[in-house]
Amino acid sequence: MTTTLDTAPDSAPVDLEGNGQPLVDKTFRWILFLCLAVGIIFLAVLLAYVTIKGWPRLTPTLWENMPSIRRPERAGAQSAITGTLWVIAFTALFALPIGFLGAVYMEEYANPASRFTRFVEINIQNLAAVPSIVYGILGLAIFARALALGQTVITAGLTLALLVLPVIIVSTREALRAVPQNIRHGSLALGATLWQTTWRQTMPAAIPGMATGTILALSRAIGEAAPLLLLGAVSFISFNPTGPFSAYTTLPIQIFNWTKESREEFQILASATIVLLLVILLAMNAVAILIRNRTQKRW
Amino acid sequence: MTTTLVESAPGGLNPLRQTKPRYGEKVIRVILFAAAAVSILTTFGIVISVLIPSLEFFAEIPITEFLFTTTWTPLFANPQYGVLPLIMGTLVITLIAVLIAIPLGLGSAIYLSEYASPKARKVLKPTLEVLAGIPTVVFGFFALEFITEFVLKPIFPGIQVFNALSAGIVMGIMIIPTIASLSEDAMAAVPAGLRDGAYALGATKRQTALRVVVPAALSGIVAAFVLGISRAIGETMIVTVAAGLQPNMTLNPLEGMQTMTSYIAAAGAGDVATGSIEYKSIFAVGLLLFVITFFMNMVSIRLVRKYRQAYQ
Numbered sequence: 001m002t003t004t005l006d007t008a009p010d011s012a013p014v015d016l017e018g019n020g021q022p023l024v025d026k027t028f029r030w031i032l033f034l035c036l037a038v039g040i041i042f043l044a045v046l047l048a049y050v051t052i053k054g055w056p057r058l059t060p061t062l063w064e065n066m067p068s069i070r071r072p073e074r075a076g077a078q079s080a081i082t083g084t085l086w087v088i089a090f091t092a093l094f095a096l097p098i099g100f101l102g103a104v105y106m107e108e109y110a111n112p113a114s115r116f117t118r119f120v121e122i123n124i125q126n127l128a129a130v131p132s133i134v135y136g137i138l139g140l141a142i143f144a145r146a147l148a149l150g151q152t153v154i155t156a157g158l159t160l161a162l163l164v165l166p167v168i169i170v171s172t173r174e175a176l177r178a179v180p181q182n183i184r185h186g187s188l189a190l191g192a193t194l195w196q197t198t199w200r201q202t203m204p205a206a207i208p209g210m211a212t213g214t215i216l217a218l219s220r221a222i223g224e225a226a227p228l229l230l231l232g233a234v235s236f237i238s239f240n241p242t243g244p245f246s247a248y249t250t251l252p253i254q255i256f257n258w259t260k261e262s263r264e265e266f267q268i269l270a271s272a273t274i275v276l277l278l279v280i281l282l283a284m285n286a287v288a289i290l291i292r293n294r295t296q297k298r299w
Numbered sequence: 300m301t302t303t304l305v306e307s308a309p310g311g312l313n314p315l316r317q318t319k320p321r322y323g324e325k326v327i328r329v330i331l332f333a334a335a336a337v338s339i340l341t342t343f344g345i346v347i348s349v350l351i352p353s354l355e356f357f358a359e360i361p362i363t364e365f366l367f368t369t370t371w372t373p374l375f376a377n378p379q380y381g382v383l384p385l386i387m388g389t390l391v392i393t394l395i396a397v398l399i400a401i402p403l404g405l406g407s408a409i410y411l412s413e414y415a416s417p418k419a420r421k422v423l424k425p426t427l428e429v430l431a432g433i434p435t436v437v438f439g440f441f442a443l444e445f446i447t448e449f450v451l452k453p454i455f456p457g458i459q460v461f462n463a464l465s466a467g468i469v470m471g472i473m474i475i476p477t478i479a480s481l482s483e484d485a486m487a488a489v490p491a492g493l494r495d496g497a498y499a500l501g502a503t504k505r506q507t508a509l510r511v512v513v514p515a516a517l518s519g520i521v522a523a524f525v526l527g528i529s530r531a532i533g534e535t536m537i538v539t540v541a542a543g544l545q546p547n548m549t550l551n552p553l554e555g556m557q558t559m560t561s562y563i564a565a566a567g568a569g570d571v572a573t574g575s576i577e578y579k580s581i582f583a584v585g586l587l588l589f590v591i592t593f594f595m596n597m598v599s600i601r602l603v604r605k606y607r608q609a610y611q
Contacts, residue, residue: 028505029414035406036423039475043430046441053444101334109331122600124338129526129531129596130589133560134345140567141348162341169338195327215470216432224433224534226560230567230581252436252536257441259440267444274437285432289425 002190047278054271062272065239067254072265075139080254082240083153083233084222089252090157091164091221095189096214098161099168100203106169107176128166135163136227144231151232154244159227164217171213175206214290219281225252251277306422334559341595351588354583365583371546371557373566382587385545388422388463389532392542395467396474396531401524403471404478408520411479412486412507424480427607431476439540442469447541461543461555470537474527481526481603485519486512488610518609522602529595533588535560559588 038119040075065076110117139159149155179202187197203210228250234257237249249257258270316431357365360380368381370600407427411420442465451458452463458464489512497507513520541554544565563581 025503025505025535029410032406032414035403036410036427036479038403039407039427039430039472039479040423042472043426043433045445046433046437049441050437063398087523094436098334098337101331103326104335105331105335107330110335120335120338122597123342126593126596127338129529129533129592129599131347131530131535131560131592132351132424133533133535133563134585134589134592136567137563137582138341138345138348141582142353145573160342162337165338165341191316191322191489193324195324223436225436226539226564229535229539229564234502234568253432254475255440256436256536256540259443270440274440277434278437280431281434282429285429 003251018099037095050273050274050278051273053268054273054275056271057075057268059277060103067236067257068238068248069261070089070237072258072261072269072275077254077269077276079237079240079271080249080251081276083237083248083249085230086153086241086244086246086248087156087160088218088222090154090244091160092214092218094158094161095164095168095217096222099165099217100172100210102165102201103172104198106195107173108202123172123196124166124169128170131226132163132224133226135159135229136230138162139227140230150245151235151247152245153241153248156228156231156233156248156250157244160221160224160232162225163224165223167217168213171216172206172210175209178203178209183259208291212288215284215291219284222284223252223277223281225250225256227252229256251280257273303443310409311381314483318320334430334536340477347591349582349586352579352601356576356579356583361581369548371578378576380576381582382559382584384548385557385562385584387548387550388538388542388546389558389560390570391550391552392463392467392470392538392558393528395464395533396471397528399468399471400478400527400531402475404475404523404527405482405520406477407479408482408486408523409508409513412483413504413512421477424483427479430473431480434533435473435536436475436540438469439466439537442466442541456562457552458553459543459555461541461545462553463542463556464552466538466542467552468522469541470531471490473534473537474530475528478523481523482516482520485516485523488606489515490610516606518602519606521600522606525595525599525602529592529599532556532595533560533592535564559584563588586592 061074062076063078063081065074066078067080068075106117107121110120137158139155143149143155143158144151149158183201183205184197187201188194192200232247233249233253235247235249236257237247237263241248255270255273255277258266258273261267300429330453338355365380365382366381368379369383370379370579372379372386396469411424415423446468447458447462447465448462451462455464493515494507497511502510505570527543538556538558542558542561544557544561546557547560563584566577566581571581
C-alpha cells in the first residue's frame with residue numbers, strides 16, 4: 001500500500017483506475033490472458049488430436065462390433081457402451097434418491113447451528129475431495145468382498161453412487177437455497193406441513209438446479225475409471241451385460257485397455273472411442289448449461 | 300392442507316394448534332435424516348475398509364520399515380515393502396503439476412475476476428471448466444501419445460516412453476480449473492469498497508489486483524492451491540497410463556515412476572489373492588493416501604471458512 005501511494009502522484013489525469021506505468025500494466029494484462037489461454041489452447045489441441053487420429057475408426061463398427069484383441073481394425077466398443085449404460089443406470093438409481101433426500105434434510109430440516117449438521121457438512125466437503133481410487137478400495141472391500149456382490153455391474157453402480165453423492169448433495173442444496181423464503185412461508189402460513197411445503201412447493205421450484213447438478217454428477221461418473229480398475233472392469237469382456245450381477249466393462253476402461261496395447265491400430269481405436277466418450281459428455285454438459293440458462297431465476 | 304383445517308376445526312379449543320399428531324411427518328423426517336447420514340456411513344466405510352487390512356499388513360511388515368525404507372518390490376520372491384519410492388514418485392509428479400497449475404490457475408483467476416468483461420467471462424469460464432470435465436484416462440492417453448511423443452521427445456531425446464514429466468504437465472493443466480475457479484470465488488468475495496479505496500489512492504488496476512485483491516483473498520487462494528495439490532496427489536489414471544509402473548527412487552522427471560495411486564491401481568487390477576500380503580499392501584498404501592489427502596482437504600476447508608467469515 002505504501003508503494004501505491006508513492007507511485008500514485010506520477011499519474012496526472014484523474015482516472016479512477018490510475019494511470020502509472022502503462023506499459024507494465026499492459027504487459028501484466030497480457031500475461032494473465034496468456035495464463036488463461038494455455039488451458040484453452042491445450043483443450044483445443046487435445047480435441048483436435050483425438051479427432052484427427054480417431055477419424056478413420058469413427059464408423060458404425062465402433063458401436064456395432066465387440067472388442068477384439070486380435071483384429072483391432074474390426075474391433076468395436078459395444079460391450080463398453082452397454083456396460084457404461086448399465087453402470088450409470090445403477091449409479092443414478094442409488095445416488096439420486098439418497099442425494100436429493102439428504103440435501104432436503106440438510107437444507108430444510110436440519111438445524112444449521114447444530115454440531116451434527118456442521119459435522120455432516122464438513123464430512124461431505126471432505127468426501128468430495130477424497131481420491132476416486134480410495135472409493136475403489138471401499139467398493140472392493142465392502143461391496144465386492146464383504147457383501148459378496150463380486151465384480152459386477154451392481155458393485156460398480158454402488159461405488160460410483162457414493163463417489164458422486166457429494167456432488168449431488170451440494171448442487172441440490174444450492175438449488176433449494178435459491179428458492180425464496182416467501183414461497184415456504186406462504187405455504188406454511190396456509191397450514192401446510194413442512195413436508196407438504198417441501199414436496200409441493202420448494203422441490204418443484206428447485207427442479208432445474210437439481211437437474212443440472214444431476215447431469216454434471218452423472219457425467220463425472222461416466223468418465224470415471226480409477227475405482228473400476230479395482231472392481232473387475234479391466235478383464236476382457238466381449239459381451240453385453242445381462243443384468244445387475246453380470247460382468248462388465250465401461251468406455252473409459254476400454255480406452256485404458258487399448259492404450260496399453262502397443263500396436264498403432266489400437267491407439268487409433270482408443271482415439272475414436274475417446275471421441276465417442278467426449279461427445280456423450282459434452283452433449284450432457286450442453287444440456288446442463290441449457291437448462292441453467294433457460295430457467296435462471298424468475299422470482 | 301384441507302385436511303389440516305377440517306381436523307383442527309372440531310378441536311374447538313385452540314384452532315391454531317394441530318390436534319392430531321402427524322406420524323407421517325415424523326417418518327419422513329427419519330427417512331431424510333437417514334439419507335443425510337449415508338455420507339457419514341461412507342466416510343466410516345472408507346476408514347474401516349482401509350484400516351483393517353492395513354493393521355493386518357503392519358502386523359507382518361513393521362510400520363517403520365514401510366515408511367522409512369527405500370525398496371518397493373512386492374512382486375519379487377523376497378518382497379520388500381518400503382513405500383518411499385512411491386512417495387517420491389507422487390511428490391515429483393505433484394511438484395511438476397503444481398509448478399504449472401499454480402501460476403496458470405492464479406493468473407487465469409485474476410484475469411477472470413479483475414480484467415475480463417462480463418461478456419468475455421461468460422464464454423471463457425465455462426470453456427475453461429470443460430477441461431475439468433475431461434475424463435482423466437483421456438488426459439493420460441494424451442500425455443503418453445502426444446505430449447511425450449511430439450513435445451518432449453524433440454526437446455529431450457533421451458526421455459523414456461513412460462516418464463514423470465508428461466504426466467506432471469498434463470496433471471498440472473487438469474487442475475488449472477480447480478485452482479482458477481476457487482481462487483476466483485475468493486476474489487469475487489472481496490468487497491468492492493477495497494478496490495475503490497485502492498483506485499482512490501491512485502493505484503493502477505495491476506497494483507489493485509496484486510496488492511489489494513490477492514492479499515485480501517489470500518486464505519481462499521491458498522485453500523484452492525491446497526485442494527489442487529490434494530487432487531494431484533490422488534489422481535490415478537494419468538500416472539497409470541503415462542508415468543509407467545516401475546517404482547523408482549529418483550528425482551529425474553525424464554524417467555518412469557510409480558506413484559501411490561498407480562500402485563493401488565496396478566495391484567488392484569491384477570490377480571491378487573485375497574488375504575495375501577500383497578493384497579493387504581494395497582490397503583496400506585490406500586491408508587497413507589487417504590490420510591495425506593484428508594489432512595490437506597481439512598486445511599483447505601478451514602481456509603475457505605476463514606475468508607467466508609471475513610467477508611460474508
